[in-house]
Amino acid sequence: MHAILTGPVFNVYYPVLAAIGVPANLVVIVILSKRRCGLSRCINCYLVSIAVADLLVVVTVVILNRTAGIYFPFSFLSITPMCSLRSALNYAALDATAWLTVAFTFDRFVAISCHKLKITYCTEKMAAWIIAIISAVACVKNAFLYFQYEPMYMINNTPWFCSIKIIVYTSPAWAANDWIAFILTPLLPFILIILLNALTVSHILAANRSRKRIRFRSNAESQSDREMVKRRKSIVLLFTISGSFVLLYLLCFIWIPYVRFANVIYTSVSNFSNSTFIIQETGFMLQLLSSCINPFIYAGTQSKFRTELQNGLKYPMNLFIKVFKI
Template structure:
């Protein structure tokens, strides 16, 4: 399954980078960056963490410093993926609802700056996670695996950091995405009602409206991406609240409760699923994306047939 998910995200990156899907440059920048971060989540969280941990438990990846670095990279990729969804949602809100700001904000240059700022801030935020771990075992003076240090739960500073981490991702993205989508829907309903009344008095109700059709496609893409994010990140948010309110610990082995383990693992599973969903969303909502994907799948067979004809 993992190779298929990696291939799907690579296909998304290649197809959107070619710019043949009829999308604006800023949308393409956001979608490509989201695909890149989703790919990084799969590589760091699934391959280097889960698969390597299960099948190669005593590899160099399990040495405590590497394990700590791996954790920081995982959460950096997850946070980047979440906040790029927010920035994409905001970009579409501006494009649809703020026509004056659209010309200045919805550009490739702005999108590149926003993506760079998100990457930098999420890296700084999660760099602190490197320092919360201690070795679970020390064998021949080599520290192995990662346990969360006890002071992480009793220190006021670390408790504040964990609450801030929870608020910044995923609580704040939840609120922003819901708010922006609500404002966007409100604007679209009002605008569509006005356009229908104008067309009813002018050319007739039954004629198709290209602008409304274009807006409809954009909204379907926006709502499927942001909606899947909200649903699939909800349990991760609940896990952080449960740990702090119920005063239990995150899963770190035998000292964790079964309820914490179950909740945390299901939350991570849905997070990883979120990184797998976007390629299917693009394929389901974008006709030109499906055409490009179909052409890409046919390309090797066409080249093989040409090669056979040359041999004949």
């Protein structure tokens, strides 16, 4: 993610993404932390952690990496040691976001499909442990990325920018490491989210058929309907979050193995006539867009979240009116 980007598309896209992503994720963290949205403590814990990880992605990747690289290309952030450190932080934040999404998807699968395991697994304490483990592993896994870069330029004995070392493309050890990294993120999260959602859908369809038979025999329409409405809201939230992740990561999912199989070198300079550069950067742009999508998903699917958001927006206006009247 260390391309030297120029052009109106990048100049506008990344600042706008940062301007939307930072306040949107902060709002999500504040609202969900109040626990007034009718979500279980377990779900709330996962959604807050995903929002924090998304915020870190926006800050480290979108602002400190992409936007700073476009508008302040020769700041201290572009010195090779800082550039290498930013790379490790970038991928750690992206890994954490991906695996927290997997953890949330698995938690909902257990809650819907495994009623016995649900009692011990779907708890706030268990969610906190899983979030802590995912965060620690993401940091450790990506720490070594610091050493895969070399200076792109030497100016007055100062190393500037980051270029991936040629040995990364030729060494069997680095190739194995690259494949392991790809398998861990995004391959496994991609497959696990699709698989867990498929199993969840299968269980829901079977449960709905059974429920309809019970309702038909007992005529307990209202009670069954309330249960199905509650379940439907949970499913909509799950599928929109995991579905958006799959769609926005799809191009990167295809692109990364293609680099290895076709021996393509990552393009480091903007070149809109190069199809490789266009595909590469489009994949990155969509991947980073995923860090701003969830707040809009919550607003679109959760009525209590919308109410809290509206109350938050009204508060400054009401305060201003009170001060003005005084």
